[in-house]
Amino acid sequence: NAGVTQTPKFRILKIGQSMTLQCTQDMNHNYMYWYRQDPGMGLKLIYYSVGAGITDKGEVPNGYNVSRSTTEDFPLRLELAAPSQTSVYFCASSYSKGGGGAPEQYFGPGTRLTVT
Amino acid sequence: AQKITQTQPGMFVQEKEAVTLDCTYDTSDQSYGLFWYKQPSSGEMIFLIYQGSYDEQNATEGRYSLNFQKARKSANLVISASQLGDSAMYFCAMREGLGFQKLVFGTGTRLLVSP
Numbered sequence: 001n002a003g004v005t006q007t008p009k010f011r012i013l014k015i016g017q018s019m020t021l022q023c024t025q026d027m028n029h030n031y032m033y034w035y036r037q038d039p040g041m042g043l044k045l046i047y048y049s050v051g052a053g054i055t056d057k058g059e060v061p062n063g064y065n066v067s068r069s070t071t072e073d074f075p076l077r078l079e080l081a082a083p084s085q086t087s088v089y090f091c092a093s094s095y096s097k098g099g100g101g102a103p104e105q106y107f108g109p110g111t112r113l114t115v116t
Numbered sequence: 117a118q119k120i121t122q123t124q125p126g127m128f129v130q131e132k133e134a135v136t137l138d139c140t141y142d143t144s145d146q147s148y149g150l151f152w153y154k155q156p157s158s159g160e161m162i163f164l165i166y167q168g169s170y171d172e173q174n175a176t177e178g179r180y181s182l183n184f185q186k187a188r189k190s191a192n193l194v195i196s197a198s199q200l201g202d203s204a205m206y207f208c209a210m211r212e213g214l215g216f217q218k219l220v221f222g223t224g225t226r227l228l229v230s231p
Contacts, residue, residue, distance in 0.1 A: 043161075092161075107161035
């Protein structure tokens with residue numbers, strides 16, 4: 001089990017460029033998430049998905065798009081990159097059945113993105 | 117309104133001593149969950165411990181325990197017998213409700229363990 005994998009590990013973008021951050025999990029988890037972590041701060045939820053074909057906005061969705069065509073993959077798209085999107089991006093997944101339980105989220109290693 | 121508050125930006129502890137990291141939360145939900153994650157300098161997020169709002173006993177996982185005081189809305193992490201490898205950022209997080217898994221994180225506490 002690889003768990004949650006993210007690519008790339010590092011990326012430098014110029015202002016206005018676009019890119020897709022890839023996230024894949026092999027644990028058959030139904031829930032997947034994208035967070036960003038700004039320096040010295042906690043994580044903030046960008047988007048999440050409760051299953052293939054279903055996505056919803058989190059706390060800070062502006063400037064991002066997601067799709068979930070399979071259970072395993074949850075790519076995050078940045079359109080027209082801005083310096084404010086310089087951050088570390090974490091993908092996570094969890095399993096939930098009927099709510100409740102202790103479904104900790106399993107995190108990927110993160111992608112460090114710089115927009116200049 | 118801030119939902120998770122971690123008031124200690126940094127904490128120092130000597131090896132083998134116990135340390136408490138503070139976390140207070142704000143919610144009007146009756147059903148919620150509280151999590152602690154560790155983030156070492158390598159950057160990954162490591163799940164440590166979970167407490168559900170209906171759990172009557174404080175959660176424990178090895179050297180980690182969660183001091184859950186519902187009336188005070190606090191969920192402090194206690195690390196017993198600190199080790200050098202415990203030096204890291206520690207984040208408290210809350211999940212509101214049962215149906216959703218969205219986590220709200222605090223700003224973290226940096227723990228330094230000295231020999």
